[in-house]
Amino acid sequence: MSSALSPSLDVVAVGNAIVDVLAHADDAFLEAHGMAKGVMTLIDADRAEAIYRAMGPGVECSGGSAANTAAVIAALGGRPAYVGKVRDDLLGAVFRHDIENAGVAFACKAAADGVSTARCLILVTRDAQRTMNTYLGACRELAEADIDADLVASAKVVYLEGYLWDEDNAKAAMRRASRIARAAGREVSLSLSDPFCVNRHRAEFQDLVRDEVDILFANEEEALALFESTDFEDALAAIRPHVKLAAITRGAKGCVVISGNATHTVAAQPVYDVVDTTGAGDAFAAGFLRAHTQGFGPEVCGRLGNMAAGRIITHFGARPERPMADLYVQATA
Amino acid sequence: MSSALSPSLDVVAVGNAIVDVLAHADDAFLEAHGMAKGVMTLIDADRAEAIYRAMGPGVECSGGSAANTAAVIAALGGRPAYVGKVRDDLLGAVFRHDIENAGVAFACKAAADGVSTARCLILVTRDAQRTMNTYLGACRELAEADIDADLVASAKVVYLEGYLWDEDNAKAAMRRASRIARAAGREVSLSLSDPFCVNRHRAEFQDLVRDEVDILFANEEEALALFESTDFEDALAAIRPHVKLAAITRGAKGCVVISGNATHTVAAQPVYDVVDTTGAGDAFAAGFLRAHTQGFGPEVCGRLGNMAAGRIITHFGARPERPMADLYVQATA
Numbered sequence: 001m002s003s004a005l006s007p008s009l010d011v012v013a014v015g016n017a018i019v020d021v022l023a024h025a026d027d028a029f030l031e032a033h034g035m036a037k038g039v040m041t042l043i044d045a046d047r048a049e050a051i052y053r054a055m056g057p058g059v060e061c062s063g064g065s066a067a068n069t070a071a072v073i074a075a076l077g078g079r080p081a082y083v084g085k086v087r088d089d090l091l092g093a094v095f096r097h098d099i100e101n102a103g104v105a106f107a108c109k110a111a112a113d114g115v116s117t118a119r120c121l122i123l124v125t126r127d128a129q130r131t132m133n134t135y136l137g138a139c140r141e142l143a144e145a146d147i148d149a150d151l152v153a154s155a156k157v158v159y160l161e162g163y164l165w166d167e168d169n170a171k172a173a174m175r176r177a178s179r180i181a182r183a184a185g186r187e188v189s190l191s192l193s194d195p196f197c198v199n200r201h202r203a204e205f206q207d208l209v210r211d212e213v214d215i216l217f218a219n220e221e222e223a224l225a226l227f228e229s230t231d232f233e234d235a236l237a238a239i240r241p242h243v244k245l246a247a248i249t250r251g252a253k254g255c256v257v258i259s260g261n262a263t264h265t266v267a268a269q270p271v272y273d274v275v276d277t278t279g280a281g282d283a284f285a286a287g288f289l290r291a292h293t294q295g296f297g298p299e300v301c302g303r304l305g306n307m308a309a310g311r312i313i314t315h316f317g318a319r320p321e322r323p324m325a326d327l328y329v330q331a332t333a
Numbered sequence: 334m335s336s337a338l339s340p341s342l343d344v345v346a347v348g349n350a351i352v353d354v355l356a357h358a359d360d361a362f363l364e365a366h367g368m369a370k371g372v373m374t375l376i377d378a379d380r381a382e383a384i385y386r387a388m389g390p391g392v393e394c395s396g397g398s399a400a401n402t403a404a405v406i407a408a409l410g411g412r413p414a415y416v417g418k419v420r421d422d423l424l425g426a427v428f429r430h431d432i433e434n435a436g437v438a439f440a441c442k443a444a445a446d447g448v449s450t451a452r453c454l455i456l457v458t459r460d461a462q463r464t465m466n467t468y469l470g471a472c473r474e475l476a477e478a479d480i481d482a483d484l485v486a487s488a489k490v491v492y493l494e495g496y497l498w499d500e501d502n503a504k505a506a507m508r509r510a511s512r513i514a515r516a517a518g519r520e521v522s523l524s525l526s527d528p529f530c531v532n533r534h535r536a537e538f539q540d541l542v543r544d545e546v547d548i549l550f551a552n553e554e555e556a557l558a559l560f561e562s563t564d565f566e567d568a569l570a571a572i573r574p575h576v577k578l579a580a581i582t583r584g585a586k587g588c589v590v591i592s593g594n595a596t597h598t599v600a601a602q603p604v605y606d607v608v609d610t611t612g613a614g615d616a617f618a619a620g621f622l623r624a625h626t627q628g629f630g631p632e633v634c635g636r637l638g639n640m641a642a643g644r645i646i647t648h649f650g651a652r653p654e655r656p657m658a659d660l661y662v663q664a665t666a
Contacts, residue, residue: 024655057404057431057652060393071390090423098390316649319390322357 007186009105009155010078010293014147014177015066016139016163016170017084017108018118019091022130022278022316023056025123030131037125040132040194042166048135051121060091061317062098063120065193066161068279068318072286072308074103075320076328078293081105081155083146083177087138091117102319107151111141122278128313130278136167143169147176153184156293157215159285162193165201178212187244189215191285192222199225209242215292216246217285223248232256236263245292247302249284254306257298266302271310279318284309287327296332304331340519342438342488343411343626347480347510348399349472349496349503350417350441351451352424355463355611355649356389358456363464370458373465373527375499381468384454393424394650395431396453398526399494401612401651405619405641407436408653409661411626414438414484416510420471424450435652440484444474455611461646463611469500476502480509486517489626490548492618495526498534511545520577522548524618525555532558542575548625549579550618556581565589569596578625580635582617587639590631599635604643612651616641620660629665637664 030037033051043051062071070080082099086092088110095117099106118137122130142164152158158181164170178188190205190213192198198205205226209216216239220232223246227238232248239246240258249255254268287308291301307327315321363370366384376384395404403413415432419425421443428450432439451470455463475497485491491514497503511521523538523546525531531538538559542549549572553565556579560571565581572579573591582588587601620641624634640660648654 052430055434057395057435058427059650060427062390094391094393097385101388102390316654317392321649 007154007156008079009081011070011073011157011159011289012081012083012152012155013066013070013159014083014164014174015161016064016118016136017067017086017095018064018120018134018139019060019095020063020120020122020278020318021052021058021060022122022124022276023058025055025125027125030123030125035123035131035133037131038129039196040134040163043133043135045135048119048121048133051133055121055123059316060094061319062095063318065163065191065282066159067099068282069159069286070104071099071102071319072283072312072324073290075324076286076290076304076308077325078290081107081151083108085111085138085142085146086117087111087114089116091119092138098319107148108146111138114138114141124276124278124316128274128277130276140167140169142167142173144172144176147173147180149180152177152180153186155186157187157189157289159189159191159289161191162197162201162205165197165204182212187214188212189217189289191281192216192218192226195221195225198222202226209239213242214244216243217281217288218246219249219281245298247284247288247305249281249309255284255302257302259298262298264298264302266299266306268306269310271313274313276316277313279312280309282318283312287331290328291332300332304328307331340487340489341412342414344403344406344490344492344622345414345416345485345488346399346403346492347416347497347507348494349397349451349469350400350419350428351397351453351467351472352393352428353396353453353455353611353651354385354391354393355455355457355609356391358388358458360458363456363458368456368464368466370464371462372529373467373496376466376468378468381452381454381466384466388454388456392649393427394652395428396651398496398524398615399492400432401615402492402619403437404432404435404652405616405645405657406623408657409619409623409637409641410658411623414440414488416441416479418444418471418475418479419450420444420447422449424452425471431652440481441479444471447471447474457609457611457649461607461610463609473500473502475500475506477505477509480506480513482513485510485513486519488519490520490522490622492522492524492622494524495530495538498530498537515545520547521545522550522622524550524614525559528554528558531555535559542572546575547577549576550614550621551579552582552614578631580617580621580638582614582642588617588635590635592631595631597631597635599632599639601639602643604646607646609649610646612645613642615651616645620664623661624665627665633665637661640664
């Protein structure tokens with residue numbers, strides 16, 4: 001069933017609204033604090049305090065996986081909205097400012113009480129890898145009531161971040177968003193977010209992918225984890241029957257897009273000055289969806305995804321520093 | 334008169350404790366908001382709110398001219414302390430974290446009430462110039478009582494930022510710091526900060542340079558403004574009799590250091606990837622003082638100043654991203 005109205009938005013992204021605190025660190029720091037390099041770990045307020053006290057001088061900027069994706073879609077010239085929960089505190093105001101002024105419609109009321117806006121303490125090592133420690137704070141308040149049916153139905157794609165599965169309220173909100181989108185004839189897109197996140201919620205993610213997801217985003221490790229595949233070809237075969245499109249990112253090797261029986265391997269352009277890989281996957285999804293919502297096929301979608309990710313890793317932080325309209329023009333030429 | 338104890342610190346820096354909010358902007362934005370490119374303008378809370386609402390997505394990081402200098406001295410392996418006033422709010426906590434974890438002793442109690450921690454809204458244009466709009470907030474509470482006599486006497490040099498002259502309380506605090514340093518046989522160093530700041534306080538700055546300052550920092554424009562000189566040679570001649578050392582920075586041309594009758598021209602190494610000139614002068618002063626407090630002569634001081642400035646302008650923001658010990662080794666080899 002298709003909605004009577006043609007969609008006015010490209011993508012509504014739903015995710016954890018987080019302010020990132022980025023600092024450089026060495027491997028010894030990660031080890032001393034028992035951190036697994038390259039992954040996202042949920043932490044409580046006390047551990048957040050302890051890590052912050054120990055880590056180097058930081059740079060604060062808005063983050064959150066799906067929010068980064070929304071910001072990159074806007075930088076690429078698309079029309080995104082974002083739903084995520086902040087507190088009405090100073091960091092919440094920073095988050096709202098940054099997402100709105102990036103050109104994204106921010107469609108979620110701030111919490112008037114309770115814990116503070118979420119923070120992610122990100123340690124960036126010399127190898128440009130990022131190790132993330134997330135204090136969810138106000139994100140835990142995201143609930144079904146925050147999902148506006150008209151908003152979701154007005155977008156071609158609803159994009160859900162897997163990280164939301166860590167909270168029951170948020171999970172209910174995502175299920176509602178998915179229901180609304182499907183009822184309106186829109187597409188549902190899911191990012192698996194993190195291999196540890198997949199391990200925590202494998203059965204539910206499998207059900208989602210089988211029953212609700214049209215477009216799946218994962219990196220290689222997450223794709224393997226989803227159906228506990230032993231090699232990459234197995235993972236593709238396990239995922240293929242369930243979704244219209246799946247884009248599996250492989251770092252410097254680019255991505256593989258599967259679509260029905262077709263498999264498209266899209267090489268990445270080499271990036272010589274990788275500074276910080278924070279947000280690479282988020283930017284990839286943005287590029288992919290920006291092209292997809294304009295009707296481009298898997299090759300172009302993968303190419304723009306690769307290009308957006310390649311741009312974002314040349315600087316510190318996961319949000320675009322400038323408009324990326326040039327990439328859209330280049331990828332779709 | 335020399336203090337009986339040998340100094341345990343290299344530099345005590347005193348300045349406005351500010352959190353920077355950096356965003357990219359174009360010339361049209363500056364024009365539309367009546368901003369003079371490249372200078373620092375003091376703004377009130379309402380204008381701060383209005384500019385913030387209009388400016389693009391930002392990156393927050395600790396700033397403040399003298400605080401940046403202290404952080405770079407630490408990155409270069411020196412022993413700095415910093416005195417500046419924050420509020421005990423979230424931005425104040427960020428400022429404290431960043432300066433302490435940069436290796437700087439933070440020696441000032443936060444204000445328990447009153448207005449919030451200072452913010453500087455910095456617009457960075459394509460030409461890497463920065464245009465600064467400062468809401469002073471809690472900085473206005475810095476007072477004589479904040480200057481610890483033992484701390485100041487324990488450092489080889491007290492470094493004062495000219496920006497402090499905009500507030501009477503802060504001015505009194507700086508005069509006290511200068512008195513204590515001179516009584517202990519230490520050196521007094523002043524940065525002229527900004528040509529508009531020099532124009533606002535010319536007579537007082539002249540008196541200071543004549544009577545109290547041992548080491549003067551200025552860029553070319555500020556040096557000209559100080560004694561209303563018509564050309565660079567005149568400016569050097571006007572300044573020369575009053576100070577032991579003066580270092581005048583000239584952007585890509587490097588710097589000129591005057592010392593008695595001697596004039597040392599120290600060329601800058603070319604920097605090919607200038608991203609953001611925020612903090613270039615602050616970093617120069619840091620490099621200069623780091624070498625000076627180790628007993629190096631004007632040439633080496635100027636060289637390390639140039640190198641530290643050259644490093645800081647290759648990235649967004651005014652604080653070092655990593656240790657700079659390599660520069661110290663190189664400059665003093």
